[in-house]
Amino acid sequence: MRQIKTSYTRRNFLRTSGVAAVALSFGGNSAFGAESLNVYNWDTYIGDRTLADFSESTGIEVQYDLYANLEEMFAKFQAGNPGYDVIVPSDYMLETMIAADMLEELDKSRLPNFKHVDPNFLNPSFDPDCKYNIPYFWGSVGLGYRKSKLGNVDSWGALFDNPDMAGRMAMLADSRFVMGVALLYLGFSANTTNPDEINAARDLLIATKKNLKGFVPDSGQDMLISGDIDLVMEWNGDILKVMEEDDDLTYVIPKEGTVIWIDGLSIPKGAPNIDNAYKFLNFIHEPKVKAEIANTIHYATTNASAKEFINPDDLANPAIYASDEVVAKSQALSDVGDSLKLYDAAWTEIQAS
Amino acid sequence: MENWRNNKIAFFILSMPPTAWLMIFFTLPLAIMWVYSFADRGPQGQIELAINFDNYIRAVEWIHLGIIWKSIWTAAIATAITFAIGFPLAMGIAFAPPQWKNPLLLMVILPFWTNLLIRTYAWIAVLRTRGFLNFGLEWVHDKINAFFALFGLTDVLGQFEALELLYSHNAVVIGLVYVYLPFLVLPIYATLEKLDKSYLEASLDLGAGHWRTLFSITFPLALPGIISGCLLAFILSMGTFLTPDLLGGTDSEMIGNLIARQFTSSRDWPFGSALSFLLLYFTFIVLWVRATMSDRNSGPVK
Numbered sequence: 016m017r018q019i020k021t022s023y024t025r026r027n028f029l030r031t032s033g034v035a036a037v038a039l040s041f042g043g044n045s046a047f048g049a050e051s052l053n054v055y056n057w058d059t060y061i062g063d064r065t066l067a068d069f070s071e072s073t074g075i076e077v078q079y080d081l082y083a084n085l086e087e088m089f090a091k092f093q094a095g096n097p098g099y100d101v102i103v104p105s106d107y108m109l110e111t112m113i114a115a116d117m118l119e120e121l122d123k124s125r126l127p128n129f130k131h132v133d134p135n136f137l138n139p140s141f142d143p144d145c146k147y148n149i150p151y152f153w154g155s156v157g158l159g160y161r162k163s164k165l166g167n168v169d170s171w172g173a174l175f176d177n178p179d180m181a182g183r184m185a186m187l188a189d190s191r192f193v194m195g196v197a198l199l200y201l202g203f204s205a206n207t208t209n210p211d212e213i214n215a216a217r218d219l220l221i222a223t224k225k226n227l228k229g230f231v232p233d234s235g236q237d238m239l240i241s242g243d244i245d246l247v248m249e250w251n252g253d254i255l256k257v258m259e260e261d262d263d264l265t266y267v268i269p270k271e272g273t274v275i276w277i278d279g280l281s282i283p284k285g286a287p288n289i290d291n292a293y294k295f296l297n298f299i300h301e302p303k304v305k306a307e308i309a310n311t312i313h314y315a316t317t318n319a320s321a322k323e324f325i326n327p328d329d330l331a332n333p334a335i336y337a338s339d340e341v342v343a344k345s346q347a348l349s350d351v352g353d354s355l356k357l358y359d360a361a362w363t364e365i366q367a368s
Numbered sequence: 369m370e371n372w373r374n375n376k377i378a379f380f381i382l383s384m385p386p387t388a389w390l391m392i393f394f395t396l397p398l399a400i401m402w403v404y405s406f407a408d409r410g411p412q413g414q415i416e417l418a419i420n421f422d423n424y425i426r427a428v429e430w431i432h433l434g435i436i437w438k439s440i441w442t443a444a445i446a447t448a449i450t451f452a453i454g455f456p457l458a459m460g461i462a463f464a465p466p467q468w469k470n471p472l473l474l475m476v477i478l479p480f481w482t483n484l485l486i487r488t489y490a491w492i493a494v495l496r497t498r499g500f501l502n503f504g505l506e507w508v509h510d511k512i513n514a515f516f517a518l519f520g521l522t523d524v525l526g527q528f529e530a531l532e533l534l535y536s537h538n539a540v541v542i543g544l545v546y547v548y549l550p551f552l553v554l555p556i557y558a559t560l561e562k563l564d565k566s567y568l569e570a571s572l573d574l575g576a577g578h579w580r581t582l583f584s585i586t587f588p589l590a591l592p593g594i595i596s597g598c599l600l601a602f603i604l605s606m607g608t609f610l611t612p613d614l615l616g617g618t619d620s621e622m623i624g625n626l627i628a629r630q631f632t633s634s635r636d637w638p639f640g641s642a643l644s645f646l647l648l649y650f651t652f653i654v655l656w657v658r659a660t661m662s663d664r665n666s667g668p669v670k
Contacts, residue, residue, distance in 0.1 A: 086632045093414065111412045182532065188613070190633055229535040229617045234492075243497045243534070352411040359634040360431075366621035367435050 050075040052291040055082060055099040057278070060152075062308035069298050075291050092117050096285035100292040105278045107191070109148055110141040110350040112281070118147040119282040125293045128300035131320040135342065139277060141349045148279025149296055150317035152309070155275045155337060155345065156192050157268040159236065159254035164245040171200040171269045174248060175219060181226040185238060186248040188230040190362040191348050193220065195274040196248065205274050205346040208354040217361035221368045230366075239264060251334050252314060258334065266334035272344030277317070405641035413635030423642035432626070432643070436650075439622040442537070443605035446544035447552075450601050453545065454552040455594070459586070461553075462560035473557070476550050484547065488614050491543055495534040495615070502530040535617040543611040548604050552597035559593025560586070592662060599658055603651050623647055 050073070054066075058081045066077045080099070082088045085108040091097050092112070104112055112118050123129050129149060136150040160168055165180075174184055175197070186193050195205030197216035207213060228244055235247035240257040247254075254266040280299060282292045298304060306324030309316045313329055315336050316322070322330060329335050337345075351358065405423055408416040426432070461472045479487060494500045509528045516524040533539055567589065571581040587594075609624030623643065630640025 084632060086635060089413070089635070115412045115414065185535075190629070224618045227618050231535075232613055234614075238496075241496060241498055350412065353409075355413070355634060356409070356636065359629070359636065362629075362634075363431055363435070363621075363626060366618075366625070367431055367438075 050288070050291060051078060052076070052101065052288050052295055053078045053080070053099045054101045054295065055080045055088060056101075056103045057081065058083065060103065060278075060312060062304070062311045065299070065304060065308055068304065069295060073291075073294055073298070075288075075294065077295075092283060096283045098287055099283055100286040100288045101295055102281055102283050103151060103278050104148070104281060105276050106139065106141045106347040107350045109279055109281065112283075113142060113147050114350065117284055119284055119286065119289070120146050121149070121282065121296075122293070126297050126300070128297050131300055131302055131305075131318045133317050133319040135339075136277065136317045139347060141347060142279065145279070148281045149300060151278045151280050151299070152312070152314040152316055153275055153277040154314050155251050155268055155273050156187065156196065156248055157251060157254070157266055157273055157334075158246060159239055159249045159257070159264060159266050160246040161239065161263050162265055163263050168246070168267055169270050171196060171271050173246060173269075175200055175223050177246075178226055180246060182228055183244050184226060184246045185228045185231050185235050185244050186223075187235060187250075188232045190358055192274050193230070193248070194358055194361065195346070195348060197223075199271050199273065199346070206349045206351055208351055208357070210357055213354075213357050213361050217364055220365045224365060224368065252312075255313060255332075255334050268333075268337050268341045268345070270341075270344075272341060272346070275342070275345045275347050277347050401641040401644060404638050405645050407638040407641075409636045409638050413637075415637050423639045424646070426639060427642045427646050435621060435626055436623050436646070439606055439624070442540060442544070442622060443602050446541050446548070446605045447598050447602040449541065450545045450549050450552050451594070451598055454549055454597065454601075455556060457549075458553045458556035458560055458593075458597075461557050462563075476553050479550065484610065487547070488543060488610060491539075491546065491615060492534060495539055495542070497530050497532060497534070499534070501533065505531065534615065537617065537620050539615040539617075540612045540620050540622075543615045544605045544608065547608075547611060548601040551604060552601040555597040555600065556590060556593045559590045563589050595658055595661065599654060603654065606651070607647060 052075050054077055056079065061079075066079060069075065070077060085105060088102065088104070089108060089111065092102075096117075109118075126149065129145075132145070132150055136153070137145055139145065139150070142148055158168055158171070158173060160173070164183075165173065173180075174186070177184070194213070194216050197219050198205050198207055198212060201212070201215055201219060203209075203212040203216070228238070231238065231247075233250075233253065235244075235249040236253040236257045238244045239247050239249075239254070240261055251266055251268075254264070258264050258266065280296050282289060282296070286292050299308070300318055302318060302320040303324055305316055305318040305321035309321060309329070310324075310326050313335060316325065403417065404415055406419050406421070408418045408420070408422075410416045457476070461469060461476070464472055492499070496502075506528045509525055513523060513525055516522075533542075563586070567585055568581055571585045572578070576584065606622075607624050608622065609628045612620040612622045612625055613628075627640050627643045627647070630636045630643065634640075
């Protein structure tokens with residue numbers, strides 16, 4: 016399923032599909048005069064029928080490109096919008112792109128379906144009042160584990176303070192999420208810019224490291240199901256996949272809260288088909304359309320009205336829809352600006368220690 | 369004899385495509401990265417052009433030098449093992465009957481037909497705790513136990529303990545040896561193939577044993593190929609990032625990973641460029657040492 020940072024598999028396969036996409040777009044544009052829309056999205060992050068339905072109901076042809084990580088997308092926009100109308104940045108990247116003046120401010124009067132957005136997501140720290148994005152889906156990092164080995168886990172302490180499980184645990188190789196979780200466990204903000212707090216999280220992770228099998232690039236779920244490890248910090252979507260194959264595996268968001276990600280649909284500055292972009296954003300937030308996407312990708316929707324069309328099993332699954340109590344304690348990442356250097360230095364020290 | 373190089377027009381025309389290729393796809397990108405390496409990182413990770421040496425000063429901090437040193441060590445160990453496997457392999461192919469040479473060479477090159485990523489994932493399946501290697505060892509272990517059980521000795525070897533190979537520094541070295549073996553075998557094979565076999569026959573005829581011939585004749589004559597092959601394996605191992613990322617544990621970060629991170633999550637292209645150039649300068653030094661060594665070798669025979 017989707018994941019936030021670098022995955023070589025995805026990136027390599029994307030290169031190929033990127034070539035295919037370019038080839039397609041040459042063909043597509045030759046239909047001169049046809050209405051078109053260029054969407055740049057995460058891989059496997061849309062419903063099976065969404066794009067076809069949109070084209071059918073509006074007559075707009077969609078060019079659909081994929082990216083494997085936000086930095087790849089951001090790098091393309093640094094030299095100016097390469098021609099995209101809709102992009103799907105996550106929390107901290109939204110903040111970055113807003114600060115870099117890369118996004119259109121959304122005209123809500125052209126987005127009647129904005130009213131369906133869950134009020135919990137209407138005022139995120141990274142984009143107050145959702146001026147530049149419509150929240151799309153959200154997810155979390157948490158602990159995936161083997162019940163028969165660990166019993167019931169409810170705290171990050173099972174990872175940070177559990178020498179009994181030495182060599183049977185792993186964490187994601189994603190500096191901001193791992194640091195964020197360590198900061199939350201210590202009672203700090205996941206977005207702190209205080210060097211002392213960042214160093215405290217660093218020291219905690221250096222101490223934890225000797226019990227870890229590795230910092231793994233999105234392969235934690237495979238290690239879990241193959242029995243290499245019994246506990247892993249991973250994306251909820253990835254653990255969900257292996258839970259379907261093995262009843263002994265489960266996912267929990269620890270009581271200290273976690274780092275969540277929220278993706279939004281945005282229109283980048285310089286979008287060539289801005290009217291069509293509005294139509295697309297509004298179409299996606301039709302409750303039925305949004306529910307069809309949610310039922311395909313199994314992530315938690317931000318669309319309150321869509322929930323009645325969503326598979327009840329998904330709604331009842333705490334690995335997808337966490338309780339409000341847990342959500343209240345969780346934080347999305349924000350852009351920490353120059354302090355990212357502190358995070359990078361801390362991460363380097365963790366890796367080198 | 370007329371040298372074809374003397375035909376200036378033909379030489380010019382023939383050299384145009386490779387020169388243009390080098391300029392556009394090598395020199396130009398490198399020049400851009402070089403300019404970036406003196407730039408500042410903007411608060412959003414933009415590249416703000418400037419002329420300062422902060423990135424280089426940061427790049428030579430102890431922690432980064434430590435990672436570079438570790439990369440050198442890892443690459444050196446991997447190269448040594450690759451050589452220990454690759455030299456006999458190259459000799460085997462070079463001295464094989466002629467009809468066997470091409471099939472054997474093909475087997476060395478064959479892995480290149482599959483994507484490196486997929487081959488590295490295959491190693492995960494082999495090395496993991498419940499992977500093929502441990503399954504194989506367990507099978508042998510059980511068979512030995514069963515054999516002794518025939519004589520009434522139960523549990524001679526005890527319970528099978530799976531080897532924890534994956535996600536460790538050793539796994540990275542195994543991965544590097546596997547990936548870069550062909551790069552070492554091919555240059556050595558090329559020099560051994562060209563080697564005048566009558567020298568070896570003369571050595572054997574004059575009473576030197578096979579080992580003496582190997583160390584006093586074959587080895588020195590193949591030295592240029594050995595140096596090229598080892599350097600290639602070493603330099604490529606030094607800059608790798610995929611192998612430690614996929615096979616490494618918590619202590620396997622190499623300079624390649626550090627650089628890759630600057631271009632992704634840390635969004636610090638200027639610092640990443642400076643680190644890359646540090647690696648490049650190091651590579652140049654190694655190549656320069658090699659060049660001076662070969663100058664000495666090709667000097668007049670005393």
